[in-house]
Amino acid sequence: MSDEFAVNSPSRLVTFAPLGITAAALANESVLDVARRAGAPLGNSCGGVGVCTRCKVRVVEGSEALSAPTSIELRFGAANRFAAGERMACQAVVTGDCTVTTTYW
Known part of the structure; x- marks a missing residue:
């Protein structure tokens, strides 16, 4: 059975505020x-790489509902002075x- 149809799979809802869009994440989805x-x-602009x-x-x-920052994220976050709570999607x-927002919404 694929994860998107699993009855007992844990909740993984992402809300994009203030857009009012909420969507379920599949397993291992960013x-x-x-x-x-x-x-x-x-x-x-990089296609998500x-x-x-x-x-x-x-x-x-x-x-706490997001994976730990990757080495890529730590490097680019430090270079671009990400504030606490900011992540590369x-x-x-x-x-x-989880609920996320960005400055241009």
Whole structure:
């Protein structure tokens, strides 16, 4: 049975505030992947490979529901002076419910 149809799979809902869009994440899916499927406009000029930081989001709720920052994210986050709670959506894998926003919504 595929994960998207699993009855007992844990909740992994991503809310894109203030757009009012909420979508379920599939297993091992990044915030950027969920945004693309849900139609939430999220910048990414590198195609989601982690080199542009245009997909930067601020986690409003549920930071513990995202994977630990990757080495790519740590390097680019430091170089671009990310504030606490800011993540690269292409690198942050959804493991539970969370809410994110960005400055251009």
